[in-house]
Amino acid sequence: MTPIDPVEAAAPGLTADEPLGEPATARAYRRLRALPTFVLWGLVAIWSLPTLGMLVSSFRPEDEVKTSGWWTVVADRSLTLANYDAVFSTSGTDAPNMWGHFLNSMAITIPATLIPLAFAAFAAYAFAWMDFPFRKGIFVFVVGLLVVPLQMSLVPLLQLSTGGAHISAFGETFTLFPDLDLAGKPTSVWLTHIAFGMPLAIFLLHNYIAGLPADLMEAARIDGADHPTIFWRLVLPLSVPALAAFAIFQFLWVWNDYLVASTFLGTSQDAAPMTVRLATLSGSRGQDWHLLTAAAFVSIALPVAVFFGLQRYFVRGLLAGSVKG
């Protein structure tokens, strides 16, 4: 190997003190790590304060919540689970019924996470390791769909799911998209989430899968594997970090989504996910906001669990493409 002269390899403009060729992220990390620990802990404390306040409030009786601040719980220690009971109750016309809405959220989020994952894994492998006509063009088009704003397509999508798409031309009506009668059903919500999650999924997974070593695929080919075998036995097991990373992103995004859910399900209280119900939980005059504190924590229970469960893939997923199996 030709020896590299270290003087020639230094980037111009760097002084002798600075490390050569340090990427911006490493520089940022260096400066962050230089901050004293107590400063960072202070920041953490300040940031967590509102959440802590909410948590305390959720355990306080209704009238105390409405009359005194949560910090007074230090002196007057009356805690109760009444708020949580109320939040899960199904009696009454305006019942919070958090459990029902929790299940609705799951019914929307799980398909919206798993289906793009499956399709995008196949697509990403094909774009990365198979050769077919217009491969590059199709890939650019699919990833380019990332640009389409969600908000702009809400009304057309609503029309599509409630009435289908038809064109009247030459005296005939052509059906571009059949009327599936999805009004007020969670199906319309997760179909939309799948559509908007797909470009990102394909982009992230392609980045990662294309980075797998080529000679691994070649060794498998010589061993007698064809594309499906390579995909199932080699690429999928090695792509778990990228799949988990995308799963987290998509799960959190869909679980916390309010806009799409309220657009498609706003009128139907039965099918509404937790985000939509939370919006109206505090009552028409904001009188029931003690329920809001408890409901909020019920709604974050699952995402927090998912996050901590797949946490180690989260950071790796952010760097997807620079990580190899």
Next chain:
Amino acid sequence: MASVTLDQVSKQYPNGAYGIRDISLEVLDGELLVLVGPSGCGKSTALRCVAGLEDVTHGRLLIGDRSVEHLPPKDRDIAMVFQNYALYPHMTVAQNIGFALKLARRPKAEIASRVDEVARSLQLEQWLDRKPAQLSGGQRQRVAMGRAIVRDPAVFLMDEPLSNLDAKLRVQVRTEIARLQRELGTTTIYVTHDQTEAMTMGDRVAVLRDGRLQQVAPPEELYADPDNTFVAAFIGSPSMSLIEGTIVAGAELADAGVAASRSVAGGGAVALGKGEAGDLAVRLGDQVLPIPETVLARRPALRGLVGSDVVVGIRPEDVEAHDIGHREGDVVAPLTAHVELRESLGSELLVHMTIAARPALTDDTRTVAADADAHAVDVLERQAEAGRAAVIGRFDPRSKVQTGTDILVNVRVDALHFFDASTGDAIRT
């Protein structure tokens, strides 16, 4: 077990460049053929064409007597060992080795027994349940070999399998691979850029350059009788010294007061007999070396080149200090050289000298220099400009030569090589 035949095989890329060009080669059944050459010469491309990982744009490829250019890799009955091993990281060693058998849907018991057998022959039994990340480089390399061996293919293809190992391990594993290949008797094509590996392992060695085959021969023949200056400079470490010279009539020797002599036992030398001393000599700058009859018999074309320029090649072991005698029977002649550098290796002394002659500066010598070191080409060009050619000598370690002095050396003139000055081809008939 099968032979491999490449018949005018070329691979051309869409932009018109050739990876390999008109390669015709036959690898005999059971032979270990080494493909060697500088970086970018096409040796890996040739191997990948045989494997089926690259398409052949022209020519025929046969394994045994089957034409395989249109077959996918898995149908060619080959197994490959990659430079980076390409082990499946999420599978254990046992699963890695048995993967091909599993894909072929062999019974579980058969897979287990064959994996065990291979693991035993490679001393991997205790590592069968580990993942590749938990193994050392040498162990991973053995797993890669095991994965190839277990398939019992007709041909092994090895793409620089030792280049990721450290020097000491390389020597050890090199002998293991050679022993294994001999035991199994499987035809093997082995790619390397390290010519020491090529010389020690190959039954025959094929030297490639810029996609073309230069010479295929057993290592000794390649070393002793290279077909052109490229092969001459590439094979042998340290390199053969290639110097510009002119063929002159033997009379010039007398003018210069130089004569060839034959070494005798116990040191000293005797003058050559009438028939042994040739009537030709070669002028290197301001000095002349005789060309003995034995050389003229092997290279009769030299007689027709009196007055023409040639390239003279001298191997380091054919240069020795004047005071320490050569082996009995060698025909030697003196040469004066300036010592630039001494490299003491303990077992021998490499002395870098210069003489007042021009080094051969051709495409071939430039390519070989560039392959070794980025600065070597500059050094060569400066030497050419200054009119001082480098001559490297392998001296007895007891020699007391000093740097910066002019010394007298004995050159084995019956081992001189001669090449055409313009084409670089060896001058023979």
